[in-house]
Amino acid sequence: MSPSAITPEGGSETGVSLREVGEFALIDRVTTDRVQPATTELGPGDDSAVVTAADGRVVACTDVLVEGVHFRLDWSSPEQVGRKAAAANLADIAAMGAVPTSLLVGLACPSSTPAAQLEQLADGLWAEARSTGAGLVGGDLTSAPVIVVSVTALGDLQGRAPVLRSGARAGDRIAVCGRLGWSAAGLAVLGRGFRSPAALVDAHRVPEPPYSAGPQAADAGATSMIDVSDGLLADLAHVARASGVALRLRSRPFTVAPRMAEIASALGLDPLRWVLTGGEDHALAATFPGDAPLPEGWTEVGAVEAPDEAGAGVTVDGRPYDGDGGWVHFAKY
C-alpha cells in the first residue's frame, strides 16, 4: 500500500486507527523486516508457519490476556502488554524443561485502536520472544470490543523428558527460582493510584521469568515443575494434587525485598502474602530429588511428604496458609 493511504497529508500517525490502516497493511507493518531465528523455516505471510522440531516433538501452550482483566492501558504501555503476553506463554514452555522456538498471536481489538499501539504491542511480543531465542511466526488480527491477546508458544525439549506436575515424590525438596510477589506488590501500588516504586510497578507490567532455569532444572533431575502464574500456593496445589503428595513449605527461606517490605508496611499488609499468593511473576517452582544438588539460582523452600489423612495439599510452616488462594478470573466480565 502507499504511505498516503496510512498517513493523512501532513498529519502525525499517532491517531491513525487500525480501521484506517487496514488489517493486512498492519500485519505487514509488524511482520516485515523482522529477524527470525534459525528454527523458523517459514514465518508470517502464508496460511501457516513452519517451525523446526528437531526433537521430534513440539511443546505447545496458549494463554489469553484480556484488556481490563489482565492489563490496563492506563497502567501499562502497549509494548509492556506485548512483553507480558509473550512472557506468560514462554514461561509455560520453560516450565516443561523446554526452550521456546516460536510464538503465534491471535489479536482481537476495536477497529478504533491506534495502529501505533498495535505496532508497539507487536514490538513487545517480538522483544520478549527474542530474549528467549524465539520468533513470532504467525497470527491473526480481527475486531472485538476490547483488546484480546491470545498467544501460543511452541518449544523444543531438546531430547529431555517433559517435567510434569505429577512427578513430585515424598522425600523430594521443593525449590523456587525467580521473583515472587513482585507483580502483586506492583498491582497493589497501581491500584492505590501510585506509580512508584518503579521496580515493583515495572514487575507488574513486565514479568521476568527465569526462562533458562526451566531446562536447567530438567537437566538437574527435577521431578515436577510449574510456572507460578496464579500464585505459588495455588500453583503448588496443582502439583500436590497431580502428584498425590503433600507439599510442606517453610516461610523462612522466602525473602522479602526491602522495597517490598517498605511498601507493605506503608499499606498495612503482610508482604509474605504477596510472595505466597501473588500471581503473574512467572517464577518457576519445582521439586528435586532429596539428594540432588539444586541448580544455581534455585532456593529450597520446603519438602515433599506423603499425604496425611487430610489428603494432598500445601502447608506453610505446618499449617494451611490463612490467606487469599491466588488469582481468580472472571472478576470484571
Add this chain to the structure above:
Amino acid sequence: MSPSAITPEGGSETGVSLREVGEFALIDRVTTDRVQPATTELGPGDDSAVVTAADGRVVACTDVLVEGVHFRLDWSSPEQVGRKAAAANLADIAAMGAVPTSLLVGLACPSSTPAAQLEQLADGLWAEARSTGAGLVGGDLTSAPVIVVSVTALGDLQGRAPVLRSGARAGDRIAVCGRLGWSAAGLAVLGRGFRSPAALVDAHRVPEPPYSAGPQAADAGATSMIDVSDGLLADLAHVARASGVALRLRSRPFTVAPRMAEIASALGLDPLRWVLTGGEDHALAATFPGDAPLPEGWTEVGAVEAPDEAGAGVTVDGRPYDGDGGWVHFAKY
C-alpha cells in the same frame, strides 16, 4: 469438585454460568475422558502440551473468531461455532499440504456464559478436530465482554515440502476443491431472517473443508495453495502477489448448485458473486503444473500467466471482476 457445587439442588444445569462452575472445573469437564490421537504425548492439564512432530518440523497457524463478528449465537449453536473455529484453522494446515495433529484453544467469554454452552462449544472443537485425526491438547479460559475463540492448529508435513502462496508459475493450471459460495449464500439467507434452505444455512454455520485434498494436492505437485477464507478472488490475489503472476480465471467451470441458484434468483442476486467472493467455506485453491493430472475432486478453473503491464492480479473471463472483493473485518467493533 463435588457436583453440588455445580448444580443447584433439584435444578437443571441449563442456566448455570461459568462463574458458578469455575474456570478449573469447566476445563476439567471439557478435557476429561476425551480420546487423544497417538500424536498427543501429553494432553491438557500441565503447563504445556507435548505433541509428536515426526517430520522434524511443525506447521502452525492461529485464527480468531469473535462473537458478533464471525458468529452469532442466535444463528449458530455453540457446537457449530466450535466446529467452525476448528475448521478455519485445520483448513490452514491442509493448505500447506500438511495433516493436522492438534488444536490449542484460547477461549475468552463473559463469566455469565452458561457452562453448558461452553461444553457444547468444546464438543464442536473436538468433533471437528477428530474428523481430521487431530486432538485438542491445551488451552486457556478467561473472561471477556464477548466470546472470543482463538484456535491454534498444529500439523505434520509428513516429509512433504510446504506448498506456499508464492510458487505459482506461468503455464500452471488453477484448480479448486471444495464448496465455494455456500457460506455466503447461507449468510445472505440468515441476514434476511430466514432459516432455510438448510443446506446453505448449515454451510454457513459449519464449513466442510476438503482437508485431505491438501496433502493430496501437495503429493500431486501443486506449486501453490491457499485456503479460501476471505473469498476466492481475494485469496487468489494473495497468491498472485506472492508469486508475481497473473491468475486468469474462467467463469464457466464454476458450478452453481440448483438450491443456490434458486435462492439467488429469489433475492435478485448473481450467485456467481457468492462463488467468487464469498468467504468462510474454506475450500482449497491451488496451482498445478500444466502437464500434471489433477487429483480427484479438483476442478480446473483457469490458468497462470506472466503478469502483463498492469502487474500481477486476478481476472475473470479476461477482466477484473466487478464485485465485492471479499470479506472485510472491523465492521462491528
